[in-house]
Amino acid sequence: MKLNQNFFRLEDDYLFSKITEKTEDFSKKNPGVDFISLGIGDTTLPLCETVIRAMQKAVDEMSRKKTYRGYGPEHGYFFLREAIANYYKKRQVSLSPFEIFVSDGAGRDIADITELFDRKSKVLTIDPAYPAYKDACIIDNNEIIFLKTSEKNNFIPVPDYDIDCDIIYLCSPNNPTGAVYDKKTLEKWVDYALKKNAVIIFDSAYEAFISDEDLPRSIFEIENAKKCAIEIASLSKTAGFTGIRCGYTVISDELVFQDHKINELWRKRQSIKSNGLNYITQRGAEAVFSREGQKQIKSAICYYKKNIKVISSSLYSLGIWVFASSNSPYVWAKCPHNMNSWEFFDIILQKAHVIVTPGEGFGKSGKSFVRLSGFTGKKETLEAVNKIKNLKLTKDFSRFA
Amino acid sequence: MKLNQNFFRLEDDYLFSKITEKTEDFSKKNPGVDFISLGIGDTTLPLCETVIRAMQKAVDEMSRKKTYRGYGPEHGYFFLREAIANYYKKRQVSLSPFEIFVSDGAGRDIADITELFDRKSKVLTIDPAYPAYKDACIIDNNEIIFLKTSEKNNFIPVPDYDIDCDIIYLCSPNNPTGAVYDKKTLEKWVDYALKKNAVIIFDSAYEAFISDEDLPRSIFEIENAKKCAIEIASLSKTAGFTGIRCGYTVISDELVFQDHKINELWRKRQSIKSNGLNYITQRGAEAVFSREGQKQIKSAICYYKKNIKVISSSLYSLGIWVFASSNSPYVWAKCPHNMNSWEFFDIILQKAHVIVTPGEGFGKSGKSFVRLSGFTGKKETLEAVNKIKNLKLTKDFSRFA
Numbered sequence: 086m087k088l089n090q091n092f093f094r095l096e097d098d099y100l101f102s103k104i105t106e107k108t109e110d111f112s113k114k115n116p117g118v119d120f121i122s123l124g125i126g127d128t129t130l131p132l133c134e135t136v137i138r139a140m141q142k143a144v145d146e147m148s149r150k151k152t153y154r155g156y157g158p159e160h161g162y163f164f165l166r167e168a169i170a171n172y173y174k175k176r177q178v179s180l181s182p183f184e185i186f187v188s189d190g191a192g193r194d195i196a197d198i199t200e201l202f203d204r205k206s207k208v209l210t211i212d213p214a215y216p217a218y219k220d221a222c223i224i225d226n227n228e229i230i231f232l233k234t235s236e237k238n239n240f241i242p243v244p245d246y247d248i249d250c251d252i253i254y255l256c257s258p259n260n261p262t263g264a265v266y267d268k269k270t271l272e273k274w275v276d277y278a279l280k281k282n283a284v285i286i287f288d289s290a291y292e293a294f295i296s297d298e299d300l301p302r303s304i305f306e307i308e309n310a311k312k313c314a315i316e317i318a319s320l321s322k323t324a325g326f327t328g329i330r331c332g333y334t335v336i337s338d339e340l341v342f343q344d345h346k347i348n349e350l351w352r353k354r355q356s357i358k359s360n361g362l363n364y365i366t367q368r369g370a371e372a373v374f375s376r377e378g379q380k381q382i383k384s385a386i387c388y389y390k391k392n393i394k395v396i397s398s399s400l401y402s403l404g405i406w407v408f409a410s411s412n413s414p415y416v417w418a419k420c421p422h423n424m425n426s427w428e429f430f431d432i433i434l435q436k437a438h439v440i441v442t443p444g445e446g447f448g449k450s451g452k453s454f455v456r457l458s459g460f461t462g463k464k465e466t467l468e469a470v471n472k473i474k475n476l477k478l479t480k481d482f483s484r485f486a
Numbered sequence: 487m488k489l490n491q492n493f494f495r496l497e498d499d500y501l502f503s504k505i506t507e508k509t510e511d512f513s514k515k516n517p518g519v520d521f522i523s524l525g526i527g528d529t530t531l532p533l534c535e536t537v538i539r540a541m542q543k544a545v546d547e548m549s550r551k552k553t554y555r556g557y558g559p560e561h562g563y564f565f566l567r568e569a570i571a572n573y574y575k576k577r578q579v580s581l582s583p584f585e586i587f588v589s590d591g592a593g594r595d596i597a598d599i600t601e602l603f604d605r606k607s608k609v610l611t612i613d614p615a616y617p618a619y620k621d622a623c624i625i626d627n628n629e630i631i632f633l634k635t636s637e638k639n640n641f642i643p644v645p646d647y648d649i650d651c652d653i654i655y656l657c658s659p660n661n662p663t664g665a666v667y668d669k670k671t672l673e674k675w676v677d678y679a680l681k682k683n684a685v686i687i688f689d690s691a692y693e694a695f696i697s698d699e700d701l702p703r704s705i706f707e708i709e710n711a712k713k714c715a716i717e718i719a720s721l722s723k724t725a726g727f728t729g730i731r732c733g734y735t736v737i738s739d740e741l742v743f744q745d746h747k748i749n750e751l752w753r754k755r756q757s758i759k760s761n762g763l764n765y766i767t768q769r770g771a772e773a774v775f776s777r778e779g780q781k782q783i784k785s786a787i788c789y790y791k792k793n794i795k796v797i798s799s800s801l802y803s804l805g806i807w808v809f810a811s812s813n814s815p816y817v818w819a820k821c822p823h824n825m826n827s828w829e830f831f832d833i834i835l836q837k838a839h840v841i842v843t844p845g846e847g848f849g850k851s852g853k854s855f856v857r858l859s860g861f862t863g864k865k866e867t868l869e870a871v872n873k874i875k876n877l878k879l880t881k882d883f884s885r886f887a
Contacts, residue, residue, distance in 0.1 A: 087604035203488035
């Protein structure tokens with residue numbers, strides 16, 4: 086038996102395991118210390134009332150023979166696919182419910198979607214980005230091209246026509262930088278993909294955080310995007326579904342390569358390799374898209390965004406360069422005194438007992454940055470920020486300068 | 487852009503779509519006809535009380551900040567992994583909770599697991615079998631070897647040492663035949679896998695239907711199986727979870743190839759390509775394994791098995807050869823008068839308005855058989871069986887003789 090050798094090309098230390106390890110190590114040496122984490126991108130507010138009600142009702146249905154449901158439709162119940170289509174309609178994106186594929190979260194589809202394409206496809210990914218794009222490609226042995234971003238281009242890259250590729254991962258608002266692509270930039274990417282006969286995998290997991298009306302929340306707001314893009318969305322951050330698991334993947338009938346509709350391939354693939362999503366979850370997700378649901382989830386999003394304001398203004402007052410969009414749940418901060426991200430992580434952990442996410446975990450271009458998240462509670466966020474502020478900046482930080 | 491050409495090697499008509507198509511076609515030509523389906527392998531009884539209570543409580547927890555849960559552990563909550571380990575303990579199989587990986591159902595893991603092995607691995611599958619084994623291998627371009635079974639070996643094959651392979655799919659109780667592997671046969675397979683340095687993927691989705699104490703419900707009841715087998719199980723049929731989605735994959739620390747623990751590879755793969763399972767589902771699943779839960783699910787299993795008795799004795803009285811195990815939810819019946827399975831399907835559909843599953847959909851060796859399922863309601867099962875009995879056997883069936 087020979088193993089898939091690509092697994093041994095993965096980096097040994099996954100970002101979050103290394104963070105846990107370092108924290109536990111410090112904790113052992115300094116018992117009794119309490120940490121506040123501004124590190125993890127996980128929601129902390131409870132599910133909204135409308136969603137809870139819908140799920141309670143669905144559980145109840147499963148308890149009676151008349152209303153019990155076994156296997157659901159493989160690609161999601163029509164009621165949910167229709168609710169999602171209506172959600173797109175509000176932004177003038179017209180989709181058939183059959184172009185929408187319900188999933189158990191964006192993460193899985195992001196990794197699985199490349200299976201539709203030739204296994205030797207070249208993949209372009211932005212640096213820094215969510216590490217799963219790269220890792221999934223390593224397991225599948227795809228060639229990966231990294232397109233670097235920096236504060237010079239506000240972490241928003243434009244396509245480079247000298248680069249040839251088949252698959253392009255874009256994420257807006259970007260994780261970890263929080264950078265949001267404007268219409269003009271996305272138009273350039275759509276043009277590039279069409280010229281290169283490539284497909285864009287557009288990760289819109291954070292779209293609900295965009296409040297600026299001029300910024301696109303879906304790539305399908307761009308003309309011709311349906312001909313070159315697949316959008317993968319999630320309710321994880323939108324509605325606190327990280328522990329519930331629901332996402333959706335949109336593939337238009339217009340996306341055709343080699344005379345084949347890509348959504349038909351996906352339909353086939355999912356029929357064989359997946360079994361549909363939990364009914365109770367789908368009723369909860371339907372409720373997210375109701376008028377009530379939309380109102381209720383917005384209050385959680387505002388709460389998280391207020392934390393972002395607190396974090397960014399505090400860091401700014403310390404003279405730290407911060408990249409904080411008002412359309413994202415993350416603050417992307419430059420490490421002071423030329424520290425690298427693990428050094429800055431260590432000092433904040435050890436001196437302020439606050440956990441942040443080192444930018445290096447998202448790619449080489451992140452090595453001078455850390456990501457701070459707005460998902461922690463308001464009280465804890467304030468406390469964490471005050472602890473960072475209380476560090477004697479020059480003294481503590483300059484040790485590494 | 488080049489597509490994954492393997493998709494075009496998949497058969498166009500998936501079994502269940504063809505059944506639906508034929509039924510709809512007949513329905514259009516004969517409006518007002520009501521069908522009874524003994525075709526689909528889907529549960530119909532509601533979830534048991536203990537499971538419902540556990541899920542209601544979990545939904546409620548998600549509504550409060552203090553008890554809300556975001557991302558869960560990637561491979562399942564410890565409480566569930568421990569409950570599953572205890573379930574195995576009852577059958578003298580000792581497992582650590584960390585050798586158990588919670589999933590959203592067996593189907594996905596059955597397809598994904600081959601990714602751990604070299605992409606050129608040779609796959610052995612039993613004919614007839616659940617079609618997803620074969621289809622997943624086609625998408626992944628694995629070479630597939632079919633090992634035929636028939637009534638001569640009671641649909642239980644023994645290994646053929648002339649065949650070399652790397653991955654072996656076994657399913658017991660088998661879908662569609664209902665055949666259950668005894669200990670001696672499984673020992674032969676374990677010996678064969680060890681000699682060939684191959685891995686057995688043991689699909690035990692129907693293990694809860696085994697009531698005969700002498701028959702193994704897990705491959706790990708066989709000595710040395712931990713060194714060569716992965717078990718993939720599901721609560722779909724066990725506890726009516728087809729619409730809830732929960733399964734688990736067991737990979738022992740003892741399963742090592744090329745000096746690598748296979749469960750470590752799987753842990754890595756799932757961390758990158760999946761995001762854990764719904765919390766509410768995991769609480770429901772935990773309840774399945776409680777004393778109360780085990781008692782309650784047994785009453786549903788008995789109900790389905792009583793249907794199996796009704797179906798098999800009725801077909802037998804018609805002179806039809808039936809293979810009906812008392813440890814499976816399926817009856818595997820030979821088509822009379824040398825009909826093939828689609829011919830017999832057609833006649834039962836058109837004359838008795840009953841839907842069965844043509845054996846051909848499960849492989850070439852199934853082409854003279856149909857599968858009838860015990861999952862339909864008691865009343866409907868009786869009615870369906872009476873309609874089949876009322877066919878003037880010689881007259882109607884002989885048309886095809």
